Amino acid sequence: MSAPPSFDFDTPVERAGTWSQRWERFRGLDAAGREILPLWVADMDFRAPPPVLEALSRRIDHGVLGYSVLPEALKEAIVGRMERLYRWQIRPDWIVMLPGVVAGLHLAVRQLTQAQDKLLLPVPVYNPFRRAAELAPRAFEAIPLACAAGTHYVLDAGRMEDAFRRGARMLMLCNPQNPGGAIYGRDELASIAALAERHDTLICSDEIHAELVLDEDRAHIPIASLSPEISRRTVTLMSPNKAFNIPGAGCAYAIIEDPDLRVAFSRELHGLVPDPGVFSYIGALAAYTEPASGSWLAGLIAYLRANRDVAEAELAQIEGLKAWHVEASCLAWIDARAWGLPDPTAHFLKHGLALSPGTQFSAPGFVRLNFGTQRARLDEALSRMREAARAR
Ligand SMILES: Cc1ncc(COP(=O)(O)O)c(C=O)c1O
DSSP, X not given: OOOOOOOOOSSOXXXXXXXXXXXHHTOSBOTTSOBOEEOOSSOXXXXXXXXXXXXXXXXXXXXXXXXXXXXXXXXXXXXXXXXXXXXXXXXXXXXXXXXXXXXXXXXXXXXXXXXXXXXXXXXXXXXXXXXXXXXXXXXXXXXXXXXXXXXXXXXXXXXXHHHHHHOOSEEEEESSOTTTOOOOOHHHXXXXXXXXXXXXXXXXXXXXXXXXXXXXXXOOOOGGGSOHHHHTTEEEEEOSTTTTTOTTSOOEEEEEOOHHHHHHHHTXXXXXXXXXXXXXXXXXXXXXXXXXXXXXXXXXXXXXXXXXXXXXXHHHTSTTOEEOOOSXXXXXXXXXXXXXXXXHHHHHHHTTEEOEEGGGGTOXXXXXXXXXXXXXXXXXXXXXXXXXXXXX
């Protein structure tokens, strides 16, 4: 057997000047005259898998960029992938293609709940969850997550039960969890499923980080895969964008078994959100079906795992900072409350490091660091964090 191809995640790729959201926003120098390192928004500094780039370039060579229809092969690839990764049997007609997962959050809230309905929102959570509720608008109850072993978030069973008992139409779940990087285990998911059934609540489950599991002894479980009963009340949102680092050319999809929910979710879809473009279909198909994309992903996960280990070990040495253990994703969640600063993000920025503010996730005093970057840049970022610690 030949050795798997190795991929180069170490060589920096120049992104400045490429209209990268992450790199443009904070372009400039810090007080010491160094370029600011932007480790905030969740895309990675790595080139996409070679088969994805090759497939895109073949389509460029063809040259006609008209409207597209969803390739059957992509639907089949999604069905096959759910079966292979999660032993979850879905059918092609359960899939609704979307231009992005955030659009799916908004659609789920607006199309599947009524003005008087209430949502449940375990927090802290990726800001668009809250925005989907606020903009619809729908009332929502934020349910604080609990902290297990001082290292990662778990659902707080008591609080969840009380919140369900007070009544809600839909639970908005983020699994794996952003910003905390936790994966909810089978028991946690089963207890939510039981509550949802007992109280006749729908579930919208954003599982965009599902394929970035870093802990070898953990596995992602789609909540809808638990049972047919739970599948019938769930909208699962997934995408190849995070794992294969193609959000600029990628797509997303909802998996909805129940035909009534699916029809309601998809009502006037074409008028509400754009259809995914041809590049997104090509990128997703090559990511999901080409064996070398799979090897690339395995290499990426090993690289991210090592980055996470470096970051967690270093951050543990910095007085007053507490990094949560990242089970999945490329995002480190760091508690800086012990520093007592009104705005830790501004303090890090002064020291040449742009991070996401915890306030964005309803968690003041925290910051989120994206370690989906070359090791040398991560090392530099950690050194700036030590410097920021000394300067407070
Ligand atoms: C939990 C979660 N959902 C959705 C998104 C964004 O999805 P999309 O770009 O497909 O809208 C992100 C991006 O960071 C995310 O972390």
